[in-house]
Amino acid sequence: MNRPATIKDIARKLNISISTVSRALRNASDVNSDTKNAVLALSEELNYQPNKLAVSLRQNQTHTIGVIVPNLDYVIATMVKGIDEAALEAGYTVMVCQSNESFGREILNTRRLLDSLVDGFIISVSSETKSFEHFKKIQERNIPIVVFDRITPALVAPSVRLDNEEGGFIATEHLLEQGYKRIAILAGPENLGISNSRMDGYLNALKKYKIKSDNNLIIHCDFNQDYAFFATQELLAMKKRPDAIFTISDRMAIGAMLAIKQKGLKMPQDIGLVGFNNEPVVGLVTPGISSVEMPCFEIGKVAAKLFIETMYHNEDMSNVEKILKPKLIIRESSQRILPATRRLR
């Protein structure tokens, strides 16, 4: 049948040895230019494609990167796109697995990818993950790991992330500049590093403006629209209710928005709101929600490039840390003081 041509077919037709064909197809050195041309011509004609399995088996590397992510929402999907693009440029393919924020799935996927003999991993850990033994075991086998976005000190590896503290800071500072005084924060689970960093930024901004923080205004809740909805309801039911809310994700900001609307409060007059991620949806709702934008695609690209680097340099790079800067996108939900010229759309 129409089986793909192999190196053997070429060798047989040309009456030369397999080794020569193999050399002609790659090194190109150590082989006469006539025979080389003949080989190249014939391989073209037969539409020869090297069998990746055989190459990988022989060379003990697959040129494949295992990517493990907690989910594929807008932010992470964009990062994955960045990874894919940079990996492709470097001749790598990626296999993506979602852990669905579940520790068990994360372990399962790690196994799956390891079985598929990936050369290494690019990982963003699940929010549920508290133990990192499964990743450490991989590192002990000298399989490189790069972590991105959600990183943790418990896993020592080269990393790429947003400056989350800065993100929390500029969001909060913006609210303060707009004259809001009692600013609440909807944070994520307490063990989640990105949440804590964003909260640190929030606290720093308060400190800079000499406002002392109020623990009643710091809410930890699940990374999730419904929880944010209920948490906001409670915040708004307080006797001294906050006059602004900073949520550490846009999904939570949407939840907060729904609760605010339900209560009949107006943004930005009665209450200010700033989210995080700048997903497209926050520009579509009414009023538009201000949000901290992160360079997702770029983070993905940098992560992949860092991975490739660790593959080729074999010094220890586990202390390399790339940090990208956020940018505040201001919309109606938080803009009480209009700019001199004219109102933003």
Next chain:
Amino acid sequence: MNRPATIKDIARKLNISISTVSRALRNASDVNSDTKNAVLALSEELNYQPNKLAVSLRQNQTHTIGVIVPNLDYVIATMVKGIDEAALEAGYTVMVCQSNESFGREILNTRRLLDSLVDGFIISVSSETKSFEHFKKIQERNIPIVVFDRITPALVAPSVRLDNEEGGFIATEHLLEQGYKRIAILAGPENLGISNSRMDGYLNALKKYKIKSDNNLIIHCDFNQDYAFFATQELLAMKKRPDAIFTISDRMAIGAMLAIKQKGLKMPQDIGLVGFNNEPVVGLVTPGISSVEMPCFEIGKVAAKLFIETMYHNEDMSNVEKILKPKLIIRESSQRILPATRRLR
């Protein structure tokens, strides 16, 4: 070094032959239960994992499915999740490539996956694709292809899709029932099957209600928010402007919504709007946009199952066609006549 254990290591330690170990690990027949147990125990202890490359090379199949999609928006990402889940259950892994709606990228990705020796493909074609030679060549090599969501008569293969005609029908009928008379449709590119089917449904509904269609109300535009925005602007500038718009995607519905708001018109009073896909965002904007929901996850699962079937039955299944039903989700944007009981939220 800490290299993973191989079948040879087990054989050596147990003083038996490689073949026996191999048999003990799979067939389990034709091998004494004592030796089998010994092998299993030792392989457990050494944490033996069969090398997939070697197995695949020998057996000439990789248990990997290549999935080619035009993008990874909400709808398709959900379908891919469904594919992944069903594939995993059947012992397959998937490799996903995005073509970014580009014909060139689609061909490139096909090559990439073919190089990686996938056992077959599950495909949703790019909107740019008009020639299917690259897929037909694959079929000639007896590599199975299943198409889903966006299918085309030009490619004969087992398929899974939504009943798009029905979707267009129920959306339009709903608008008619609400008393809208001049219903425009924002359709996609003219060569895109799903767009045409949804439009057929639209036309059928008009016919059923004895309204003759008006070509001025049928707009083909790119599958994209901005184009939909401009197209809607033009529609609204007509002297006899439509009193309702049906868009064949939610992204386009968002664009239409923005144009409607800009013009200062109110939904549902001045104009009705129904989208397609029921992405989360249409429930979050104000007013909520009615939309035709499709069972994305299910479509993905069915596609993967169908693929597995074609792998094991070797009769020709290219005429198998699975069609799933849509469901209309009604929100404020189109609900002029309130239900007797009370208004939906």
Next chain:
DNA sequence: TTTGTGCCCGATACCGTTGCCGGCAACGCT
């Protein structure tokens, strides 16, 4: 004793490719 018959197991080829090693001819240099 011979023959048949399962049961277990080992030897070996093979999948497609690469890497090492060595061979051989041609050539130039002492």
Next chain:
DNA sequence: AGCGTTGCCGGCAACGGTATCGGGCACAAA
């Protein structure tokens, strides 16, 4: 003439498994 060098090429083992074939052995049947 003898030597080393260089250019080109082929043989062979190896990567880690699987599949086929056949052989040894014990035991029953002829």
